[in-house]
Structures are given as structure tokens and as C-alpha cells.
Amino acid sequence: MQRLNVKQTQIRECIEKSLFAVDRLPPLQKGEILLLQLVKFEALQLGKLHSRIEFALLYDHYEVDHTGEISRQHWPMAGKTWRYILFCSGTIPTIPFSLEDLPLSTDYGGRTNPRTVSPKDEILILHYIWGKMTGYDLRDEFGPSLVRETIVNYDVIVEREKPRKIIVPEHEEFYRDPLLAESLKSIYDHRCQVCGMNFKIKYQEPFAETHHIHSLSKGGLDISKNIIVICPNHHRIIHKTxxxxxxxxLLYKYPNGLEERLLLSDHFGKKSFWV
Ligand SMILES: [Zn+2]
Known part of the structure; x- marks a missing residue:
């Protein structure tokens, strides 16, 4: 794992293109997590001192930028070029956090880029990376509002991708991230967003489904803004009608004219800082 210091003007390209640029190259493993950390004085100005890290990259390979052309193409306003471009296989959201707030063995401040994180500290940091924890574990550890922010950042990454098709024997399906669905359910405590039905209280069984508002087969995306947490009754009747x-x-309108407004709509309408 490496810590990368990034300026706000450059971070967006890093997130969207899964790229980073450095002048110094430590040994890097394919698949290694690179934490995108907002530089401190900007974090201070933006009120993000406790959320300097919101995204990470998965390292794939590097190229030497001999002429500076790649640097200029991606960061035209930087006023400089870098020796190495790190190409990553993807961008993943993290629970918004800052290294300074964790009980780490050393201070990862300073301008050194990249800065290698010790394996012992890496264990503490991994909790914050998307995919290491899900659903209630995630919510209980970090609270619903941080999970909501993470999910909104998740949307930022997925929105620039095309829906991914996966081929399973027999038929074709669209990829769905099970962690996203589980995390959304946990935010609502498995209640139906339409009627508020809570199976957990009545039957001691957390029971909810998720529905894609704009279906994946018709080009909808697997992002939180396109997903609603719903009880099985509402799921069926929405499909049926x-x-x-x-x-x-924020309401469902049925062909007979009936309208049902969402009782719970916390995760709609929240915007990411990064778009
Ligand atoms: Zn319902």
C-alpha cells in the first residue's frame, strides 16, 4: 500500500482515469492499493481535514513519460511533467478518512510521493477500503452518514463506466455489486423505502430487496441513485404494473393513478463533492 499526495486540481483526473504521476518509483506490486490523499492545506481550506482520503487506485503498471506528453495530456494546468505515469486497473471508494486520525506507527505526512505504508499500518487502513466490509458491519463501524457519503462516491466512479455484462452459463446477466445493495439496505435498516415495512422488528429477520429504478437491461446503471430498497410486496407490484x-x-405512479411517495429517501439527492 502506498500513500499519494494529490492536489485538488489534479485529483479528478486520477479518480476518473485511474492514473497517477510520480518522479520517483518505489517497488510496486500489481493490485497494490494507492491511497489518493488530498494535500493538507487544501483539505484545510475545503473543510476536509478528516476526510483527506476518499478514493484509492489499484496499481497495474507504469510507463516512462519521456517527452512529458502523457503528463501534459492529463494534467495540462499542472505546469510540470512527471517521469513516471502509474496506470491503474481501477478506482475504488473508501470510507472518507484521514491517516492522521488513525493510531498508526508513523506519520505519513510530508511531500514524499509515493510513500510506502508499513504492513502493520496497512491492516488498520484496510477497514476503510470499499469491499473489505459490507452491510451492517460497515454501518455499525462508521455510521450511516459516512456510508452514505461512500456510496455517493461509489456512484461517481461507476457513472463513467458502461454497464458491465457478465456471462453465466445459460444466460447473460448484468453485473451487480452485492456490497452496494447490502450497504444500502443497512442504511435503511432493511426497511422498505416506499412503505417503511420493517421485517426485522416484526419477525426478527432483516428482510429487504433492492430494485433498479431504471433497469440494467435497458441501460440503467448499478449505482446507488438508481437503486431503491424495497419490500417484496412493493417489488412485485412495481414490476407487475x-x-x-x-x-x-420521489414517488411511484401506478397506471390506475395511485401515487406513493417514498417515506425514506436519505440516499437520493446527496451530491458528491467530486462532481
Ligand atoms: Zn413496501
């Missing part, structure tokens, strides 16, 4: 969702009014 082909009810339409009104994103502005």
Missing part, C-alpha cells in the same frame, strides 16, 4: 418512478417528486 410497470409503475413509473418520478425522480423529482
Amino acid at each position: 410497470d409503475a413509473k418512478f418520478d425522480k423529482t417528486k
Whole structure:
């Protein structure tokens, strides 16, 4: 794991293109996690001192930028070029956090880029990386509002991708991230966003489904803004009647004219800082 210091003007390209640029190259392993950390004085200005890290890259390979062309292409306003470009296989969200807030063995401050994180400290940091924890574990550890922010950042990454198809024997399906669905359910405590039905209280069984508002087979994305946590009754009747969702009014409209406004809509309408 490496810590990368990034300026706000450069971070967006890093997140969107899964790229980074450095002048010094430590030994890097394919698949290694690179933490994108906002430089301290900017974090201070933006009120993000306790959320300097919100994304990480998965290292793949590097190229030497002999002429500076790649640097200029991606960071035209930086006023400098870098020796190495790190190409990563993907960008993943993290629970927003800052290294300074963790009980680490050393201070990872300073301008050194990249800075290698010790294996002992890496164990503490891994909790914050998307995919290491999910659903109630994630919510109990970090609280619903941090999980909501993480999910919104997750949308930022996925929105620039095309829906991914996966081929399973027999038929074709669209990829769904099970962690996203489970994390959304945990935010609502498995209650139906339409009627508030809570199976957990009545039957001691957390029981909820997730529904893609704009279906994946018709080009909808597997992002939180396109997903609703719903009870099985509402899930079936929405499919059966082909009810339409009104994103502005946050309600379902059925063909007979009935409208049902969402009782719970916490994760809609929250915008990421990064878009
Ligand atoms: Zn319901």
C-alpha cells in the first residue's frame, strides 16, 4: 500500500482515469492499493481535514513519460511533467478518512510521493477500503452518514463506466455489486423505502430487496441513485404494473393513478463533492 499526495486540481483526473504521476518509483506490486490523499492545506481550506482520503487506485503498471506528453495530456494546468505515469486497473471508494486520525506507527505526512505504508499500518487502513466490509458491519463501524457519503462516491466512479455484462452459463446477466445493495439496505435498516415495512422488528429477520429504478437491461446503471430498497410486496407490484418512478417528486405512479411517495429517501439527492 502506498500513500499519494494529490492536489485538488489534479485529483479528478486520477479518480476518473485511474492514473497517477510520480518522479520517483518505489517497488510496486500489481493490485497494490494507492491511497489518493488530498494535500493538507487544501483539505484545510475545503473543510476536509478528516476526510483527506476518499478514493484509492489499484496499481497495474507504469510507463516512462519521456517527452512529458502523457503528463501534459492529463494534467495540462499542472505546469510540470512527471517521469513516471502509474496506470491503474481501477478506482475504488473508501470510507472518507484521514491517516492522521488513525493510531498508526508513523506519520505519513510530508511531500514524499509515493510513500510506502508499513504492513502493520496497512491492516488498520484496510477497514476503510470499499469491499473489505459490507452491510451492517460497515454501518455499525462508521455510521450511516459516512456510508452514505461512500456510496455517493461509489456512484461517481461507476457513472463513467458502461454497464458491465457478465456471462453465466445459460444466460447473460448484468453485473451487480452485492456490497452496494447490502450497504444500502443497512442504511435503511432493511426497511422498505416506499412503505417503511420493517421485517426485522416484526419477525426478527432483516428482510429487504433492492430494485433498479431504471433497469440494467435497458441501460440503467448499478449505482446507488438508481437503486431503491424495497419490500417484496412493493417489488412485485412495481414490476407487475410497470409503475413509473418520478425522480423529482420521489414517488411511484401506478397506471390506475395511485401515487406513493417514498417515506425514506436519505440516499437520493446527496451530491458528491467530486462532481
Ligand atoms: Zn413496501
